[in-house]
Amino acid sequence: MTVSLETIGKIFKDAEKKCIKACINTVNIQAASSRKEGIENTKKNFTIRNQFTEKNIVFTQCPQNVTNINQIQSEVGATKRADYLERLEEGGTRKPKKGKQLAIPTTLLRGSNESLIPRDKHMTKIRSQTVGKKKKTRSRKSNIVAEAYIANKHGLFFRHNKSIYQVTSFTKSGDNIKFDKKLIYNMKFSETKTPAKPWLKPATDQQAKEAQQIYNYQLDKLFIGV
Numbered sequence: 001m002t003v004s005l006e007t008i009g010k011i012f013k014d015a016e017k018k019c020i021k022a023c024i025n026t027v028n029i030q031a032a033s034s035r036k037e038g039i040e041n042t043k044k045n046f047t048i049r050n051q052f053t054e055k056n057i058v059f060t061q062c063p064q065n066v067t068n069i070n071q072i073q074s075e076v077g078a079t080k081r082a083d084y085l086e087r088l089e090e091g092g093t094r095k096p097k098k099g100k101q102l103a104i105p106t107t108l109l110r111g112s113n114e115s116l117i118p119r120d121k122h123m124t125k126i127r128s129q130t131v132g133k134k135k136k137t138r139s140r141k142s143n144i145v146a147e148a149y150i151a152n153k154h155g156l157f158f159r160h161n162k163s164i165y166q167v168t169s170f171t172k173s174g175d176n177i178k179f180d181k182k183l184i185y186n187m188k189f190s191e192t193k194t195p196a197k198p199w200l201k202p203a204t205d206q207q208a209k210e211a212q213q214i215y216n217y218q219l220d221k222l223f224i225g226v
Contacts, residue, residue: 031074037203056082091196132159
């Protein structure tokens with residue numbers, strides 16, 4: 001029994017298509033799995049307060065109509081909106097996007113380390129509700145007392161020692177003045193250093209180790225229907 005060259009050609013062509021499809025399926029599985037594991041790593045390694053981080057870790061599939069094996073690729077990573085994830089992955093310097101000083105919220109402001117900043121305490125709102133910006137005309141101590149008094153009376157915030165406070169109480173008895181304050185934004189730093197704590201590389205490294213196993217299974221599915 002003989003097989004024509006045309007039939008052999010079709011067999012090889014079909015095999016080539018299935019091998020390419022298996023490659024496409026493999027990189028897409030790797031990207032999806034890397035995203036899933038990367039998200040889990042962020043939850044284990046960092047304080048995650050909402051779903052913003054998870055929603056901005058994404059992957060792009062390789063289209064199923066790719067026919068050139070050299071063009072087969074899929075991607076996984078974070079969007080530009082979550083650019084802090086790159087700094088957490090590789091380490092780096094955090095600088096303010098506006099102004100010269102970082103506004104670092106405190107746990108007292110959040111209520112707990114796991115909580116989001118209340119909307120009415122976002123820095124964009126705090127700036128317009130803060131006393132202590134104008135030129136000082138009295139002694140330092142007198143200015144501090146006057147600004148603390150105004151902040152307490154009008155429910156405003158109080159700038160002191162390059163940070164922002166909320167005055168929680170203000171009492172005056174004769175010449176004795178006492179007030180309590182709590183730090184809500186630390187603004188003493190123009191930058192901070194973030195140590196590298198990879199969350200994506202461990203995920204992609206694991207998928208690289210499993211690449212052959214994934215590919216073999218995809219071939220079996222296409223050729224023998226496992």
